[in-house]
Amino acid sequence: MKKFINDPGDVVAQALAGLAAAHPELRVDPDNQLVIRGDAPVRGKTGIVSGGGSGHEPLHGGFVGPGMLDAACAGEVFTSPVPDAILAATRAADGGAGVLHIVKNYTGDVLNFEMAAELAGDEGIAVETVLVDDDVAVQDSTWTAGRRGTGATLIVEKVAGALATEGASLKDVAAIGRLVNERSGSFAVALTAATTPAAGRPGFDLPDDEMEVGVGIHGEPGRRRAKVTRAHDVAALMVDAILTAKPGGGDAIVLVNGLGGTPLIELYVLFGEVSRLLGERDVTIARSLVGNYVTSLDMAGAALTVCHADEEILRLWDAPVRTPGLRWGV
Amino acid sequence: MNVEQAREWIAAIAATVEAEAETLTRLDSAIGDGDHGANLKRGFAAVRAALDGFEAHTVGDVLTKTGATLISKVGGASGPLYGSAFRAMGKTLTSPDVTTEQLGDALDAGLAAIRKLGGAQPGDKTMVDAWLPAVAAFRRKGPQAAATAAEEAARATTDLQARKGRASYLGERSIGHQDPGATSTALIFRALA
Numbered sequence: 001m002k003k004f005i006n007d008p009g010d011v012v013a014q015a016l017a018g019l020a021a022a023h024p025e026l027r028v029d030p031d032n033q034l035v036i037r038g039d040a041p042v043r044g045k046t047g048i049v050s051g052g053g054s055g056h057e058p059l060h061g062g063f064v065g066p067g068m069l070d071a072a073c074a075g076e077v078f079t080s081p082v083p084d085a086i087l088a089a090t091r092a093a094d095g096g097a098g099v100l101h102i103v104k105n106y107t108g109d110v111l112n113f114e115m116a117a118e119l120a121g122d123e124g125i126a127v128e129t130v131l132v133d134d135d136v137a138v139q140d141s142t143w144t145a146g147r148r149g150t151g152a153t154l155i156v157e158k159v160a161g162a163l164a165t166e167g168a169s170l171k172d173v174a175a176i177g178r179l180v181n182e183r184s185g186s187f188a189v190a191l192t193a194a195t196t197p198a199a200g201r202p203g204f205d206l207p208d209d210e211m212e213v214g215v216g217i218h219g220e221p222g223r224r225r226a227k228v229t230r231a232h233d234v235a236a237l238m239v240d241a242i243l244t245a246k247p248g249g250g251d252a253i254v255l256v257n258g259l260g261g262t263p264l265i266e267l268y269v270l271f272g273e274v275s276r277l278l279g280e281r282d283v284t285i286a287r288s289l290v291g292n293y294v295t296s297l298d299m300a301g302a303a304l305t306v307c308h309a310d311e312e313i314l315r316l317w318d319a320p321v322r323t324p325g326l327r328w329g330v
Numbered sequence: 331m332n333v334e335q336a337r338e339w340i341a342a343i344a345a346t347v348e349a350e351a352e353t354l355t356r357l358d359s360a361i362g363d364g365d366h367g368a369n370l371k372r373g374f375a376a377v378r379a380a381l382d383g384f385e386a387h388t389v390g391d392v393l394t395k396t397g398a399t400l401i402s403k404v405g406g407a408s409g410p411l412y413g414s415a416f417r418a419m420g421k422t423l424t425s426p427d428v429t430t431e432q433l434g435d436a437l438d439a440g441l442a443a444i445r446k447l448g449g450a451q452p453g454d455k456t457m458v459d460a461w462l463p464a465v466a467a468f469r470r471k472g473p474q475a476a477a478t479a480a481e482e483a484a485r486a487t488t489d490l491q492a493r494k495g496r497a498s499y500l501g502e503r504s505i506g507h508q509d510p511g512a513t514s515t516a517l518i519f520r521a522l523a
Contacts (some may be wrong), residue, residue: 053363053405076372078363079406107495108406111447115401115410137499144498198368203359218363220496221503 001200008197012054012074017284019061022325026064029092029259032085034050034072035061036092040070046164046173047071047093050102050157051086051107053078055196055297056217058325059153066330067321068161070099077216077297080108086116098126098170102156102177102278105133128170130177132156134184134305134309136245137181137223148216151257151294152184152304155317158326162319176316183308185246187238190215190222190301192261215257217296217303231266235273238304243281248308253288253317254278255305260295262302267291270302278306287317293325332427336392336443337381341519344374350517355362361497366408373404373412389428393436394420407495408511411444411457411517413476418443423501434469438477441465448494455492457511460484477523480516487512 005011012033015089019035020028027036041047048059051073060072070093076079090099099120103113109133132149160177168176186258186327190212193202204221206212211234214223256271258264271290278285294303309317320329331339347354347370354367380399386392397416400409419436428436441461450456460480468476487509495511497504 039351075405076369077365078366079369079404082402082403082409107448108409111407111410112405139501144501145496147411179414195365198354199359199364201366203364216496216499218496219501220363223499223501223503225438 001195001197003195003197008200011197012076015054015057016061016074019188019324026324029088032088033081034071034085034089034092035064035074036071036089037064037066037069040092041095042070043095044097044167044169045095046097046170047090047094047095047099048102048157048161048164049073049086049089049099049172050153051081051089052104052106053077053080055194056295059294060157062325063154063157063323065321065323067165067319068157068323068326077198080106080112083112083115083119086113087119090116090120090127091123094125098128100160100170100173100177101127101129101162102153103129103131103161104153105131105146106148107145126170128158128174130156130174132181134181134186135188135216136185136241137187137216144268146287150217151186151255151303152181152307154293154326155253155305155307156180158321159313159316161321162316165319176312180307180313181282183243183246183248184315186303186305187241188215188217188259188301188303189213189223189234189238190259190299191228191326192300194260194297194299196297212300215299215301217294218273231269232273234302235270235277235304239274239277239281242304242306243283246306248306249282250284251309251314252278252283253287253289253307253309253313254276254285255289255293257294257303257305258292259299259301259303260292261300263296264291267302270304274304286314331389331433333386333389333392336389337386339522340374340377340381340392340396343518344378346517346521347371347374347514354514356512357508357513360507361504362510363496365406366514369404369406369408370514373400373409376403384429387458388421388424388426390423391497392420393423396420407448408514411448411511414447415440416445430472434465437465437468450494453490454494455487455497455509455512456494457509457515459487459490459509460512460515460519464515465467473519473523477516477520480519484508484512484516
């Protein structure tokens with residue numbers, strides 16, 4: 001394992017210290033491993049909290065700031081944060097209008113956020129939860145824990161954050177978050193596994209000429225293994241899977257997301273292919289994002305997210321945002 | 331079991347979790363995200379520190395403190411699941427000395443807490459698969475039998491397809507790997523034996 005770390009046990013704490021040093025407009029709570037908007041809580045605004053395991057940067061700490069999250073909790077690498085930390089983030093984000101929890105659908109995240117929401121309720125803080133489960137590689141059935149939350153998390157956080165900034169109620173902010181999730185699908189392919197600092201070696205072995213199809217963002221293997229094919233075929237696989245599970249035409253927000261170890265040049269090759277394939281299926285790319293946004297440490301690979309957007313979603317997507325990882329209109 | 335023996339049980343779990351952390355992590359790497367061993371090791375190290383100097387009047391005090399610490403230190407799914415189990419056990423054991431039957435009832439309460447929170451059924455390839463036969467064996471034949479039953483059941487998860495937790499994303503590919511949660515449950519029962 002070759003990594004820029006001091007000690008595998010302290011990676012998250014030291015990364016947060018670095019984030020704080022780079023972004024004095026944010027506040028970092030080292031004890032609870034939180035990233036908080038410098039001016040939080042904003043009085044009267046619906047607070048927005050997300051979080052999960054670390055290793056997916058810029059998700060979630062990199063999306064804290066005006067127009068998006070009020071606070072984010074960073075668990076250990078690939079491990080959900082604990083209820084105490086989520087509760088501390090919820091308190092920090094509560095400006096009196098309640099707090100929305102944006103939770104990716106993983107057993108650990110769901111359990112810990114549930115416990116924290118109960119504790120917050122005991123303190124008189126109203127909490128609503130949006131569960132993000134956009135990964136169409138997983139069948140949503142009684143045979144699985146349900147679809148995973150992946151790339152659409154960013155779109156949910158951005159759109160809900162924009163509506164909260166306009167002063168909308170907790171219920172309305174939760175409703176738009178659920179709508180975005182409902183209309184989004186994602187699918188990922190990995191060329192290598194991620195190496196967590198604690199394990200020190202890749203999560204799975206992958207021969208040079210093979211790829212994992214349908215991976216998540218935690219280094220877990222995908223649904224099947226296949227020979228590496230051309231970018232065109234990979235893009236077709238992703239587009240087919242998403243539009244089969246989430247059919248629709250018209251305007252879409254399209255994210256070609258790197259998993260951490262894939263250069264932009266390859267992501268743009270994929271985006272070009274995706275763009276042509278979506279065009280053939282009558283999907284218009286109204287807004288797009290290409291880059292490493294919801295990552296899996298150093299995993300080489302890419303994920304496609306398509307969100308079938310309406311005018312309101314596009315308007316909120318375009319609203320100003322000022323965070324380390326996403327910044328426009330300001 | 332008295333308060334001192336409860337402390338010894340927890341200390342034995344901490345020791346075995348530390349010794350077996352790599353094995354748990356290796357099992358978890360195959361079908362999960364490879365952090366089960368590291369997480370439990372961190373959690374039980376925190377439990378050890380929390381119990382050090384903690385004034386316990388009942389067996390339940392020790393177990394409740396253990397559960398609360400696991401919940402607030404581990405994260406992931408195993409933190410809330412094991413944490414709730416130990417808390418549920420603790421709540422039923424309200425005296426300085428408990429009988430084997432009372433301990434059996436407590437283990438049952440722990441299992442119920444895990445099932446309620448995680449929603450897993452037997453056969454889903456989770457810690458429930460080891461915990462369930464272990465409690466039954468404990469009631470019939472005591473702690474040694476419970477440990478053996480948990481170990482056998484953990485090994486038997488190898489042939490199951492996961493329906494809960496992160497391993498469920500793999501579908502049929504989860505078959506052929508022993509469940510790390512059932513394996514750590516077996517460690518907990520071995521420490522009790």
